[in-house]
Amino acid sequence: MKQGTRTIVGLGVASVFALTVGMSSVWANEPGYGKEGYGSGGHGSMGGHGKGMMHNSTGQLIRHLLKNEKDIGLTAEQVTKLKEMQLNLDKTRIKTEADIQVAERELRSLTEDEKSDLGAIEAKLKQSSDLQVGLRMTSIKSRRDVYALLTPEQRAKEKTEHDKVMQQHKDAGKGYNPHGGPMKGNPHNKGGMLYNLRLQQA
Numbered sequence: 555m556k557q558g559t560r561t562i563v564g565l566g567v568a569s570v571f572a573l574t575v576g577m578s579s580v581w582a583n584e585p586g587y588g589k590e591g592y593g594s595g596g597h598g599s600m601g602g603h604g605k606g607m608m609h610n611s612t613g614q615l616i617r618h619l620l621k622n623e624k625d626i627g628l629t630a631e632q633v634t635k636l637k638e639m640q641l642n643l644d645k646t647r648i649k650t651e652a653d654i655q656v657a658e659r660e661l662r663s664l665t666e667d668e669k670s671d672l673g674a675i676e677a678k679l680k681q682s683s684d685l686q687v688g689l690r691m692t693s694i695k696s697r698r699d700v701y702a703l704l705t706p707e708q709r710a711k712e713k714t715e716h717d718k719v720m721q722q723h724k725d726a727g728k729g730y731n732p733h734g735g736p737m738k739g740n741p742h743n744k745g746g747m748l749y750n751l752r753l754q755q756a
Contacts, residue, residue, distance in 0.1 A: 611693070612694075612700065613643055613644070613647075615700055616639060616643070618716065619700070619704075620637070620640075622712070626711045626712050626715065632703055632704075635703060636703065639699065643693075647692075650685055650688065651689070654682055654685045657681050658682060661675065661679065661682060664678060
């Protein structure tokens with residue numbers, strides 16, 4: 555009986571861990587925007603982005619827009635609105651991540667006690683999962699709100715600026731020097747690993 559209980563608890567903890575990893579990939583890079591733009595080191599504290607939608611972090615998108623506001627042609631009203639959205643997004647992220655950490659700590663306490671009620675463990679698992687799903691949905695909704703704020707022309711310019719930065723990272727990873735000749739001591743090209751990691755975080 556005890557063996558069965560341990561198995562259920564173990565599976566529950568593994569599920570929460572998997573969800574936490576998935577949640578962290580969405581919100582990596584949220585605390586700050588690297589000086590080099592997309593893919594720069596020093597982003598966030600929760601790990602790197604995965605591929606696909608992960609490099610399209612909403613917070614990163616907002617920072618990219620604000621950094622290139624003149625090139626994209628943002629109005630003063632749009633800049634103010636984006637800063638407000640950025641603040642609200644950060645506040646939600648910080649609070650929800652704290653709630654998730656508390657739930658995870660409480661879950662660990664429950665799973666360490668073999669006499670804990672399985673119903674209580676299941677409820678705590680669901681609480682943590684619901685918080686993470688809510689956080690990801692907030693990111694998705696906010697991203698749509700950001701794009702709804704832009705005109706079609708501004709969206710096209712944003713894409714152009716983003717593509718430029720991504721191309722710079724690709725060139726740096728290949729050791730390409732726009733002034734001619736290979737780039738020496740290029741940290742992006744150390745076995746290709748650092749470059750690939752940064753590109754995934756872009």
